[in-house]
Amino acid sequence: MELSDPIWASPREIIRARRPQHPISVFAPSALQATAQHFLHGFPGLVTYAVKANPEPMVIENLVAAGITGFDVASPAEIALIRSLAPGSALHYHNPVRSRDEIACAIAAEVTSWSVDSQSELDKLRAQGLVPGSEIAVRFKLPVAGAAYDFGSKFGATEAQAVQLLAQAAALGFRPSLTFHPGTQCTDPAAWDTYIRAAASIARAAGVTLARLNLGGGFPSHRAQGPAPALDEIFARIDQAVETAFGAARPALVCEPGRGLVADSVTHIACVKALRDGRDVFLNDGVYGALTELPQIGLLERIEVIAPDGRPRRAPAYPRVVFGPTCDSLDRLPGEMALPGDLAEGDYILFHGLGAYSGVTNTRFNGFGQLETLTAMRLTD
Numbered sequence: 001m002e003l004s005d006p007i008w009a010s011p012r013e014i015i016r017a018r019r020p021q022h023p024i025s026v027f028a029p030s031a032l033q034a035t036a037q038h039f040l041h042g043f044p045g046l047v048t049y050a051v052k053a054n055p056e057p058m059v060i061e062n063l064v065a066a067g068i069t070g071f072d073v074a075s076p077a078e079i080a081l082i083r084s085l086a087p088g089s090a091l092h093y094h095n096p097v098r099s100r101d102e103i104a105c106a107i108a109a110e111v112t113s114w115s116v117d118s119q120s121e122l123d124k125l126r127a128q129g130l131v132p133g134s135e136i137a138v139r140f141k142l143p144v145a146g147a148a149y150d151f152g153s154k155f156g157a158t159e160a161q162a163v164q165l166l167a168q169a170a171a172l173g174f175r176p177s178l179t180f181h182p183g184t185q186c187t188d189p190a191a192w193d194t195y196i197r198a199a200a201s202i203a204r205a206a207g208v209t210l211a212r213l214n215l216g217g218g219f220p221s222h223r224a225q226g227p228a229p230a231l232d233e234i235f236a237r238i239d240q241a242v243e244t245a246f247g248a249a250r251p252a253l254v255c256e257p258g259r260g261l262v263a264d265s266v267t268h269i270a271c272v273k274a275l276r277d278g279r280d281v282f283l284n285d286g287v288y289g290a291l292t293e294l295p296q297i298g299l300l301e302r303i304e305v306i307a308p309d310g311r312p313r314r315a316p317a318y319p320r321v322v323f324g325p326t327c328d329s330l331d332r333l334p335g336e337m338a339l340p341g342d343l344a345e346g347d348y349i350l351f352h353g354l355g356a357y358s359g360v361t362n363t364r365f366n367g368f369g370q371l372e373t374l375t376a377m378r379l380t381d
């Protein structure tokens with residue numbers, strides 16, 4: 001983005017002035033700063049950012065300006081990105097499966113923490129020359145509900161395996177730590193509670209005192225109508241659970257939010273390209289574009305429909321089938337979306353809170369997905 005690019009007042013102003021024919025991501029640095037401050041002041045430990053949620057340089061730069069000093073990275077490209085935008089920051093490589101080349105690259109970039117969920121990957125790190133003193137964070141999983149979808153189907157050692165890996169990491173001279181991910185968009189504070197108790201019991205069984213415990217991501221963004229999820233309640237619950245479970249052996253805490261930090265700093269603008277025979281809605285964006293996630297985690301309820309002149313559509317809503325622009329029949333939003341009765345071709349749908357796992361997973365499939373990012377002072381009028 002050039003310095004000369006204008007800063008818009010709001011998404012509605014963009015619609016009135018530009019009547020955009022391709023999807024637009026509207027980023028509000030002020031919203032990101034506010035969420036970052038909420039985490040930095042509210043979370044009882046170190047806040048690191050999971051880069052994969054939104055690696056836009058503008059986002060990273062704003063997080064650094066807000067005071068974020070650590071990043072969860074998952075690939076050499078993410079490592080290079082953070083080294084260039086936030087040179088002095090701490091890098092936590094918490095993708096527990098890596099090729100030997102990726103390990104070599106991360107060692108050279110001075111990654112300070114490594115997650116591990118298997119014997120073979122721990123052996124690989126040693127074979128590639130990871131030196132004692134580095135932090136090994138053993139990632140474990142539990143069958144816990146509460147999130148939009150479960151991360152335990154891909155990563156995480158069982159509790160018994162975690163005991164063994166943690167004891168071994170400590171014996172080898174690594175800084176022993178534990179980590180987990182409760183699943184993304186986790187709205188149930190009890191999930192962290194359960195994981196924290198399990199972490200304490202794994203550490204006890206391994207005979208290890210943890211210097212740090214990393215609680216992963218999963219912090220929810222504001223997707224449903226009504227008030228935003230109560231982050232403070234989750235932070236308080238975490239603090240209490242750590243106190244109860246660890247007592248005097250309380251470890252320093254780390255979290256690695258992706259969605260919870262960035263989602264609410266972006267409003268996405270899609271245009272209604274057709275109302276087929278007044279019924280089915282076709283948008284200029286869909287599941288191969290910035291709306292990739294919706295079939296997995298459900299519709300985003302925080303939407304507004306705006307006419308091209310900037311006026312909101314307010315007729316009573318009824319459910320419609322909504323398709324994306326490609327010729328692929330998977331390109332459909334889940335279920336039916338409640339849209340105002342006066343919806344018309346050329347209208348715009350604002351999806352609030354679409355700053356995570358949207359722009360970054362956008363594709364150019366079928367020639368669509370021309371996505372532009374603009375900056376605004378605020379996201380609602």
Ligand SMILES: *Cc1c(COP(=O)(O)O)cnc(C)c1O
Nearest residue numbers: 050094184217218256257258259
């Ligand atoms: C994706 C990921 C995160 C961020 O998850 P959110 O649900 O977006 O907060 C954090 N840690 C790890 C290891 C991840 O893979």
